[in-house]
Amino acid sequence: MFEIGIQLKKERGAENVFDYSIGNPEVEPPETVIAALRRVVAENRVGSHGYMPNAGYPHVRERIAGVLRDRTGVPFGAGDVLMTTGAAGAINVVLKSILDPGDEVIVLNPYFPEYRFYIENHGGKVVAVETGERFEPVPERVAAAVTPRTRALILNSPNNPTGVVYSETQLRALNRALPDPVLVISDEPYRPLTYDGAVLPEAVAIFDRAVLAWSWSKAMAVSGERIGYLAIPPGVGGQPLRDACIMANRILGYINAPAIWQWVVGIEPNATVDAGAYQAKRDLLCDALQAMGYDAPRCQGSFYVFPRTPIADDIAFIRILSDEGILAVPGAGFGRSGYMRLSLTIAREAIERSLPGFRCALERAC
Ligand SMILES: Cc1ncc(COP(=O)(O)O)c(C=O)c1O
Numbered sequence: 401m402f403e404i405g406i407q408l409k410k411e412r413g414a415e416n417v418f419d420y421s422i423g424n425p426e427v428e429p430p431e432t433v434i435a436a437l438r439r440v441v442a443e444n445r446v447g448s449h450g451y452m453p454n455a456g457y458p459h460v461r462e463r464i465a466g467v468l469r470d471r472t473g474v475p476f477g478a479g480d481v482l483m484t485t486g487a488a489g490a491i492n493v494v495l496k497s498i499l500d501p502g503d504e505v506i507v508l509n510p511y512f513p514e515y516r517f518y519i520e521n522h523g524g525k526v527v528a529v530e531t532g533e534r535f536e537p538v539p540e541r542v543a544a545a546v547t548p549r550t551r552a553l554i555l556n557s558p559n560n561p562t563g564v565v566y567s568e569t570q571l572r573a574l575n576r577a578l579p580d581p582v583l584v585i586s587d588e589p590y591r592p593l594t595y596d597g598a599v600l601p602e603a604v605a606i607f608d609r610a611v612l613a614w615s616w617s618k619a620m621a622v623s624g625e626r627i628g629y630l631a632i633p634p635g636v637g638g639q640p641l642r643d644a645c646i647m648a649n650r651i652l653g654y655i656n657a658p659a660i661w662q663w664v665v666g667i668e669p670n671a672t673v674d675a676g677a678y679q680a681k682r683d684l685l686c687d688a689l690q691a692m693g694y695d696a697p698r699c700q701g702s703f704y705v706f707p708r709t710p711i712a713d714d715i716a717f718i719r720i721l722s723d724e725g726i727l728a729v730p731g732a733g734f735g736r737s738g739y740m741r742l743s744l745t746i747a748r749e750a751i752e753r754s755l756p757g758f759r760c761a762l763e764r765a766c
Pocket residue numbers: 423485486487488489512556560587589614615616617623627628
């Protein structure tokens with residue numbers, strides 16, 4: 401999509417290309433985050449540009465543990481938090497720690513395609529389990545997919561690509577379907593982005609064995625800065641899991657989370673972008689698409705809308721859309737054909753100007 405986008409922009413002019421394909425926040429980080437960054441730079445503490453303990457700065461880990469204790473009710477301590485290079489770093493660290501070659505990891509289809517590479521990075525095998533009619537986890541299917549080699553299940557709510565938020569009832573049922581020692585890796589970079597008052601349950605408080613992979617990439621719109629954490633609840637994995645993750649954080653090639661951003665999130669751990677702006681764009685897009693005849697339900701969270709394509713061949717429909725200057729990602733890329741992912745990171749004004757193109761594409765396809 402990236403290459404097609406560059407080509408289309410050359411041919412038609414950038415203002416005539418409507419790029420719904422990329423999940424890169426288009427908003428700027430909150431002012432309080434930039435102020436914290438300025439403060440850290442101005443203070444220029446001695447030694448603040450050097451290596452730190454591999455798990456991260458102790459004061460930052462303590463601050464995050466406090467935030468988690470307040471939010472989840474789980475008694476996290478500083479020793480349960482490991483600062484990472486985003487959620488991607490957190491997931492790779494834990495997979496490196498728990499997988500032996502040939503071990504299996506369950507993902508719920510459709511899923512963020514990079515999970516496959518993260519799992520295979522560490523010799524693991526992907527086991528994709530289909531979700532239900534509304535992309536909800538189906539505990540019986542998950543239970544049937546568990547084998548003696550199953551080590552983990554990656555859970556992502558709010559979900560990329562579907563925008564679905566799993567309910568507490570669904571998570572409790574999933575917990576019952578997972579035998580020891582299957583570990584749930586709860587990937588939550590979109591946690592602050594929920595709409596219409598949707599409540600996001602705390603996976604670490606619900607599952608018997610869950611770790612939290614967190615990122616400020618989307619929460620603070622700092623995806624290029626590479627900052628997040630892995631939180632392991634007390635009682636999960638013991639010190640060996642923590643030690644393995646700390647070691648993995650050191651040896652996977654990126655070596656510790658960036659120092660300056662650890663300081664910043666230590667000051668402003670709860671700052672988030674305005675979810676209301678995404679919600680307004682969601683309403684504009686989904687209402688307009690539905691009025692045209694698309695099956696385009698409003699997402700409950702994340703910044704993705706996942707409509708059905710009007711024809712079963714999503715790749716063919718994406719080509720029709722690209723003739724209209726609209727770039728979207730086919731559902732096949734996430735393991736579910738017949739759908740397309742539209743990212744709400746596009747500007748509101750571009751959504752408005754893209755609507756005639758969606759109408760033309762629908763007419764041409766049907
Ligand atoms: C579901 C999901 N998990 C993880 C990531 C990686 O995020 P990070 O930038 O925190 O590594 C992304 C990024 O798009 C994502 O959508």
